[in-house]
Amino acid sequence: MIQLISWLAGSKAGRWISTALLIIASLLLLAWRIYASGKEAQKAKHTQEALKRLRERIKSDEAIARMSAAERRRRLSDDWGS
Known part of the structure; x- marks a missing residue:
């Protein structure tokens, strides 16, 4: 090993x-x-997208929870009928 180092130097x-x-x-x-x-940036981008989808889901769940039972039934039947 030392011979190799001395030859290199x-x-x-x-x-x-x-x-x-x-x-x-x-x-x-x-x-x-x-x-x-780049890998870390891509991971952060995926995390941001997941958080965005979660926020949208929470908003829609809150909107549905505020509806009356009849309104929910009507909205579901409209969505399923289309």
């Missing part, structure tokens, strides 16, 4: 290889960070 070809590997590793790290941030 001591020879011109080793320094080129070390530099290339460092650049590749940096690019891979950058790509991974971009991928992870």
Whole structure:
């Protein structure tokens, strides 16, 4: 292992290889960070959509709960008949 490190540090070809590997590793790290941030953004978007649907559902449930039984029956029969 030490021979490999000394060859990488001591020879011109080793320094080129070390530099290339460092650049590749940096690019891979950058790509991974971009991928992870995109994944988090998509997860946040899905959560926002789920919350929006939940709010709409709560509003409709509240509206239905305020209706009289006859009004609910009429609305359901209108919706099912259409």
